Each structure stands twice: as C-alpha cells, then as structure tokens.
Amino acid sequence: MGEGVLTTGFQRRNGELRCDDVSLRSIAAAVGTPSYVYSAAAVRDAYGRLETALAGLPAHIHYAMKANSNLAVLRVLRACGAGVDVVSSGELHRALLAGFSGSQIVFAGVGKTRAELEHALHVGVQCVNVESEAELELLSHVAIARGAIVPVSLRINPGVANVTAGHAYIATGEAGSKFGIPLARGLKAAARADALPGIELVGLDMHIGSQIADVEAFADAQRRLRGLLDGVRAAGITTIRSVDVGGGFPVAYHDAEPTADLDGFARVLRDTFGDADVALIVEPGRFLVAEAGVLLTEVLYRKESAPKHFMVVDAGMNDLLRPSHYAAYHEIEPVFESAAPLQVVDVVGPVCESGDFLALNRSMPDVGAGTLLAVRNAGAYGYVMSSTYNSRPRPAEVLVEGDRWAIVALRESQDDMVRLERIAPDWRSA
C-alpha cells in the first residue's frame, strides 16, 4: 500500500522504547510528564513518502498545521519544502514566525473574521480559500478598501458520503456539512467571484475529511470537483490555475487498520486532473505528524472499582482530547517492556470528568505506579487540542533530532495560567 517499514521514530532497543537515538526515559527524567515527544526524522520520512508518491505530478504539499503547529515542527516541514494551510490569524502568525512567506500559505477556515481577511491580504497569502458566498462579498469589500486584488479559491463541498474511517466529527464533505459551498452552487459562486471587484478567482478546493483509507472515496470527490472545473471553464471563466484536493490521508492507530495508499491517491489525482492544466495542492495534516509523536505519561495509581481495574495516569483529556472527543484509539505501551501479566484496564486521567480517559477496556501489562507509558501516534491533534481545564498546565513538547533532543515548548507554569486574568479588575463606566 505504498508504505515501507518505518525506520525512523519510535523503536524498541533492549526492551526500551526510544525516539530515534534518544532514550524516552531520559527525556521524561529531565522534562517530567506528561510531555509530547516528536521525531524530526519521522516527520521528514512521512513527507518524503508522500513527495515520492506525487513525483511527476504538478503537485505541492501544504501542511495543514492545525494538526501540530509547534514552531520547531513547522520549521522541519518548511525545510522539507512544504507550504502550509492555515485556518486562523493565529496560525498565520505562527507560519510567518516559522519562516514561511505569504506566497507559501493558503488560508482556509469556515468563519474568517474581517480582521483575519485583512491579515491575509496584508501578508499576501497565496490564496484565500473562501467557504461561502457571504465571505466572498466581505473579502471583496476588504480588498477594495486596501486597493488590492486578492487571489481566491472556492472551497466546494462535493456532497459525498461520510468516507472517513473514524468518528462522524472528522467528516467534512457530506451534504449538510458546515464546510464549503455546496457543489450545486459552485458555478454560480464562481461567476460571482469572477464578477466581484478585488477578487481574482484562481482556484477550487475541497477537503472531505480525515482518515480516508479508500482511494475510491478520493476519486469520487475529485471527479465531482473536476466536473465543476470544466463547467466553470465552459462558462467562460478561464482564470482558475490551481485545484486543492485537501488532506485526509489515514494513519493506522491500530495494527489492523490500513495505512495510506499514497500511490493509489497519486494515480487518482493523475487520472482526474492530469489533463486539467492546473497546479495541484494537497493538504495533509495527520499523515505527516501523527506517527512522529508520543505522549509520555506516568502511572500515578492503580485502583479497583468492581468490575473495573483503573490505571490512573498523569495525562488527562486536557492533554490529549482525542480519546474522549472522537472515541479515538491510541496504542499505550510501557516505555520499558514489561513481563507483567495482561490485565484489562481503563487508563484514566486526573480530570474531574467521567469522560477523561486515554483508553477503555484495554488489555495491557499489569504495571504499577511509577511506570512510564508512551501513548503512540500522538503527534497530530494532540498538543494543539490541549487545554488548561481543571487548571492543569499544558504539557511540554520535545523534538528529537537523531541523538539530540530539545524542549520546543516549555511546560506551562501555574503563573502562566493566570497571567491574563485580573484579580482587581480595571472597571470602566458604562
């Protein structure tokens, strides 16, 4: 399926799970837990596999930085040659800090504010991916006010079935989804974009969801978008020069799950847009970073409450939300191989919510307090979704580069958490 055996990232040596040439135990000892650890080599490896599959196509990879927006991770991907897909002014700011230029940035997002559109124009992004007719009108006003012409891509909702191999929350291309402009209105929206001052219609885009293992699902959506492209051109609008087909390549969270069929995806792209005379953009997030990260956590307590056995760990839903929010599965392993017998446990965090868990009914070595665990494939939608709920500081992030490692986000302190609050408010008269 276009995947080789991973030679970078997380491997066991003498029973210890390591990140490339660095001991996870030594990182945990120095930085504490919970902490995210990322392998730069594994990020580069994933990027290289996708780049190889796309070779020969006029395609460029724009990393969907919502998956992991740590500045040091962004720099790894920038050095690979990636552009970025941002969905907020905050992400735009981060992308610029990481060294991306405006022309390497596409700005997506269903609810961009006027200020965000102004920011996009100020930076000179490659294009604004517009998600509604109303946004198109506002963007035109913003562009006229600045005396600018803004390159625009229309995000189309192709109205496909839920094609994701996961939770309904990761599907974005179905009829009735909040994302994009319904395919049936695409031609009209394109005509409006073509007519509006301050707007240059340069592209069409879509993103149908995440964890898409079936290349036929990509093919179906892409054929719909190609149909619209042809329709727009037949209507005399000839300015479209790029098509962005989104992200959504899957990651095997379970051994049994399929990996991304990158060659199959490239074939579909070639079959559908090979003769379309457009530059192609793909926007993967998860695929590039998920396998490159773990969350390190320590077992605090073992506890029984019949019929359940609990492993209470020091990472909670505020650190890794995916199990609770998406019922997502993450492999959890002791960093040191354990000979303890297997036990079915719930791995739960310290947060005061029954929904605070990392795994339910999981068969795991029956390890005790003090054991260091690694929550696998946590590099995507991990830290970026963390919060300070229960006034728990957000974890540290560490990047490993071969046999070196560095803290790339300090653990939040208790003072950090209250820094923006005012105990003696500065009252203003009404």
Ligand SMILES: Cc1ncc(COP(=O)(O)O)c(C=O)c1O
């Ligand atoms: C517009 C857009 N592009 C790309 C992505 C990345 O998706 P994935 O991480 O599944 O590749 C997302 C994810 O939500 C998205 O909304």
